[in-house]
Amino acid sequence: MKEADVRKAAALPEGSHSEGAMREARxxxxxxxxxxxxxxPAPGFDASVLARIRAExxxxxxLGGLVAWFRAMNAVRGxxxxxxxxxxxxxxxxxxxxxxxxxxxxxxxxxxDLSAQQVELALEDLRMLDELYSAPVPEDNYNNKKI
Amino acid sequence: xxxxxxxxLMLRVKAGDEPSFALLLHxxxxxxxxxxxxxxxxxxxxxxLAQEVFLRVYRARATYEPSAKFTTWLYRISTHLALxxxxxxxxERDDVRLDDTPKDGRPLQLxxxxxxxxERLVANDRVERIRRxxxxxxEKQRVAVLLHKYQELDYRQIAELLDTSExxxxxxxxxxxxxxxVKLADLATVNATxxxx
Numbered sequence: 001m002k003e004a005d006v007r008k009a010a011a012l013p014e015g016s017h018s019e020g021a022m023r024e025a026r027x028x029x030x031x032x033x034x035x036x037x038x039x040x041p042a043p044g045f046d047a048s049v050l051a052r053i054r055a056e057x058x059x060x061x062x063l064g065g066l067v068a069w070f071r072a073m074n075a076v077r078g079x080x081x082x083x084x085x086x087x088x089x090x091x092x093x094x095x096x097x098x099x100x101x102x103x104x105x106x107x108x109x110x111x112x113d114l115s116a117q118q119v120e121l122a123l124e125d126l127r128m129l130d131e132l133y134s135a136p137v138p139e140d141n142y143n144n145k146k147i
Numbered sequence: 148x149x150x151x152x153x154x155x156l157m158l159r160v161k162a163g164d165e166p167s168f169a170l171l172l173h174x175x176x177x178x179x180x181x182x183x184x185x186x187x188x189x190x191x192x193x194x195x196l197a198q199e200v201f202l203r204v205y206r207a208r209a210t211y212e213p214s215a216k217f218t219t220w221l222y223r224i225s226t227h228l229a230l231x232x233x234x235x236x237x238x239e240r241d242d243v244r245l246d247d248t249p250k251d252g253r254p255l256q257l258x259x260x261x262x263x264x265x266e267r268l269v270a271n272d273r274v275e276r277i278r279r280x281x282x283x284x285x286e287k288q289r290v291a292v293l294l295h296k297y298q299e300l301d302y303r304q305i306a307e308l309l310d311t312s313e314x315x316x317x318x319x320x321x322x323x324x325x326x327x328x329v330k331l332a333d334l335a336t337v338n339a340t341x342x343x344x
Contacts, residue, residue, distance in 0.1 A: 028335035029328040033296055035270070036277045038181035041194050045180070046172050049201045053168070056202075 153217035161208045168208075172201055175218075178298055179225055185293050186229035188278070196232060200225050219304045226290055226308060273334055280330040288323035295320055 153174070159167035179200055184193035203224050211220075281289060287309060294300040294308065302320075306313045328335065 025328055025332070025335060026324065029324065029331055030296075032273075032331055032335045033277060033281075033327070036185070036274050036281070038184040038297070039190065040177050041180040041197060045176055045194065045197070046169065049172055049176075049198050050165075050169060052198065052202060053165075053205050056206075 154213040157204075157208070157211050157217055158213060160205070161211050168205055171204075171217075175221060176201075179221065182222065182225055182293060182298050183229055185278075185281070185297060186226075186290075187232055188282070192232065196225075196228050199228055203228075215307055216304060218298075218300065219307050222294060222298060222300065222304075223308045226294075230286065230290075276334060277331060280327055283330075284323050284326060288319055288326070291316060291319045292323045292327070 153171065156167045156171050160171065176197065180193055180197045183196045183200070184190060187193055187196065200221070204221065281292060284292065290309065291305055294305050295302075300308070302313045302316045306316045309316065311319075
């Protein structure tokens with residue numbers, strides 16, 4: 001089958017050679033190529049590949065899991081560069097240490113300011129009510145008032 | 148039939164069956180290693196690349212679709228890795244000499260086992276000339292020859308793997324074999340004479 005293939009592939013007439021001689025030369029070349037042997041991989045080859053696969057499959061913490069997920073996504077067609085960049089940005093956000101809290105939280109300061117203002121307003125309202133009640137009330141008004 | 152079985156095995160790997168992967172690994176480790184060895188010329192590099200090929204097959208298991216022959220897919224990955232390696236390393240291949248000890252301590256791949264020293268020297272010289280002749284072919288021709296002659300892929304598979312047409316592969320192989328025939332004409336003549344005698 002293979003030799004038939006090569007004869008077909010190489011079947012081209014050349015002026016100075018007869019077809020028979022060309023065929024013989026090609027067959028000789030074909031057999032000559034068989035002399036180039038390539039041996040076999042080392043005996044531990046299979047075990048080494050399987051060990052590497054198991055090492056990759058083993059969960060390796062948060063970062064390892066992320067890498068494994070990225071690899072899986074990378075194998076999906078169309079995931080592309082945009083997906084890769086988004087993944088890296090997301091990973092950077094997830095892995096970033098939380099910022100150290102300041103001694104006085106700004107929100108607490110705001111709450112304190114708000115309370116002081118409210119107290120001041122309340123005091124001002126009371127002062128206004130005192131003035132209102134302490135003022136002399138006209139009698140007509142008092143008598144006409146329906147309770 | 149065998150190709151169907153390979154695809155079936157790969158589908159089982161896709162479903163999470165590791166023993167099926169071990170079976171595929173065992174089935175294809177030698178041909179993949181031999182292809183890579185002939186591509187890169189170093190047993191150690193070929194072995195490292197072959198490991199990477201199988202790792203990539205395993206990693207890509209989720210996306211595997213049996214639309215093409217498993218071997219076509221496997222050799223596509225192998226070819227891609229080998230060419231990348233060759234481009235990266237700019238062919239920093241050690242010039243193997245007869246008295247060199249291989250870096251990994253394994254014997255040279257000689258054609259004549261159990262022959263006299265002189266016969267072994269001659270045989271090794273012949274193998275070296277064949278290797279160089281194939282190595283000097285343009286990249287696509289070399290890949291096509293290795294896949295056709297040594298890995299026994301058919302025209303359609305090679306065409307699919309090289310993203311070209313079957314007729315382009317036939318033309319590629321014709322030019323490659325003609326080039327080899329001319330370069331190795333003297334060796335082939337000796338070969339033919341020996342065979343006749």
